[in-house]
Amino acid sequence: MTQKRADAMAVEGPHIASKPGRSSKRQSPWSLEKLPGDPMMWILIVSEIFVFGGALWAFAISEMLHPDIFREARAHLNIPIATLNTLILLTSGFIAAIAVRYANSGNLRMTRLSLLGAGILGILFMLLKIMEYWQKFEMGVGLETNSFYTLYFLVTGFHLAHVVFGLIILAILAVWPSKDNLETGTAFWHMVDLIWLMIFPVFYLMGVGL
Amino acid sequence: MNAQPSKMPGIKIADLLKAWVMLVSLTLASFAMSYLEAGFLAKISPLIIAVMILLKSRIILTRYLGLMQTSAWYMMLSATIFIIIVICAGMLATL
Numbered sequence: 001m002t003q004k005r006a007d008a009m010a011v012e013g014p015h016i017a018s019k020p021g022r023s024s025k026r027q028s029p030w031s032l033e034k035l036p037g038d039p040m041m042w043i044l045i046v047s048e049i050f051v052f053g054g055a056l057w058a059f060a061i062s063e064m065l066h067p068d069i070f071r072e073a074r075a076h077l078n079i080p081i082a083t084l085n086t087l088i089l090l091t092s093g094f095i096a097a098i099a100v101r102y103a104n105s106g107n108l109r110m111t112r113l114s115l116l117g118a119g120i121l122g123i124l125f126m127l128l129k130i131m132e133y134w135q136k137f138e139m140g141v142g143l144e145t146n147s148f149y150t151l152y153f154l155v156t157g158f159h160l161a162h163v164v165f166g167l168i169i170l171a172i173l174a175v176w177p178s179k180d181n182l183e184t185g186t187a188f189w190h191m192v193d194l195i196w197l198m199i200f201p202v203f204y205l206m207g208v209g210l
Numbered sequence: 211m212n213a214q215p216s217k218m219p220g221i222k223i224a225d226l227l228k229a230w231v232m233l234v235s236l237t238l239a240s241f242a243m244s245y246l247e248a249g250f251l252a253k254i255s256p257l258i259i260a261v262m263i264l265l266k267s268r269i270i271l272t273r274y275l276g277l278m279q280t281s282a283w284y285m286m287l288s289a290t291i292f293i294i295i296v297i298c299a300g301m302l303a304t305l
Contacts, residue, residue, distance in 0.1 A: 029282035036276050042283070049287070053294035060301040083241045087234055094230040097274040101223055190274050197266050198295060205244040206256040206302040 037184030045191045048162075052155070052195050056202045059151045066147055073148035076139065078132055082204045085128050086196065092121035093193040096170070096186045103182045111182070115174040118189065122167045129160050152203060159195055166192045221273060229273035236262045256299035264292040 032039035063070045099114035136142075136149070143153045166189045173185040240259045246252035268288050271277045277284040 029280070031280075034280045035283060046287070046290075049290055049294070053290070056294060056298050057301075060298040064301055064304070079241070079244065083237065086237050090230065090233045090237065093270065093274055094226060094233075097221075097226050098223055101221070101226070187275060190270055193274075194267055194270055194291065197263055197270070198291060201240060201256075201259045201263055201295065202298045202302075205240055205259055206299055 037180065037187045041184045041187050045187065045194075048191060048195060049198075052159070052198060055151070055155045055158075056198060059155065059202060062147050062151060069146045070148050073146060073152075076136070076141070077204055078135065079204050081128055081132055082200060085125050086200050088121050088125045088128070089193055089196050092118045092125070093190050095121065096189045099173075099177075100179075100182050100186050103177055103179055108177060111177050112174050115170050115177070119167055119170045119174075122163055122170065122189075126160065126163055126167070129156065129163075155199060156203070159192070159199055162192050162195065221276065226273060229269045233266055233269055236266050253303065256303045257296070260292070260295045260299040263295045264288065267291045 027034070032042060035042050095114050096118040099111050099118065102110040102114055133153075141149055143150055169185045169188055173181055240262045243255045243259055243262075246255050251258075268284075271284050271287055277287070
C-alpha cells in the first residue's frame, strides 16, 4: 500500500478509499439539512434579503437622481429614535437566541419568559416606529409627498409588517416551544434583525444632508 | 418539548452576551460616524459603516443563527448583505 493510499484510508475509511467514486457521498456544503430549523425558512431568508436589497438599491439610485429632495427630506428623519429602535431589535434578537438555548437545556419556563421578553421588545420597536410615522403625518408628509417618502414608507412599512408577523410567530412559539419550532421561528426573528441592519444605515446614516 | 437533537451549536449564554455587547457597540459607533461633518473620514464614512454592517451581520449569522457549521451558507449570506450595503454606500458616497 502506498503512503498516499494509506492516508486516504485514514481520512475516509477503507470502504470509501477502496472506491474513489463513492467520495461524492459526502454531504454538500450547501446542504439544507445542517441548517437550524425548517429548510424552507432559509429559502425565505435568502429571498427576503434579495427583495430588501433591491429596494435599498432603488433608494440609493433615487437619491443619486434627486439629491436635493433627499437632502431636505433626510433633515426630518429622527436618527436617535431609529438608533434606539436598532438597539431594541438587537436586544430582542439576543433574548430570542437565549430562548433557544433554554429550550435545548429543557427549561420550558425560561424559554417562555425569554420569548415573552423578545416579544415585548418587538412591540416596543413597533410603537416607536408608529410614533415616527405619526410625526411625519403631523408634518403633512405622506406616501406621495416625494420619492424619498414613497420609498421610506414602503420599505420601513414592509419591514414593520415582518415585525408584526414575527411577533405572531413568537407567540406561537411560546405556546408550542419544540426545538424545531424554536429554531425555525427564531431564525425568522433574526432575519427581521438582519434586514433592519441593512435598512437603518442606508436610510438614516448614509447619504446627503447628514 | 421533544427530544430530537438541536442543529444549533452549543453557544453559551455568556458568548451570546458578548455578541450582543459587540452589536450594540458597533451600532453606537456607526451612529457616531454619521455625525462626522467634514474631512476625508466624513467622505468615506458610508464605506466604514458598510464594514460595520458586515461585522454585525456576521455576528448574528454565527452567534444567533448558529451558521458556523454550514460555512457555505454563512459565506453566501454575509457576502450578499455586504455586497448590497457596499453598493449602496458606494453610490451614496459619490454624492
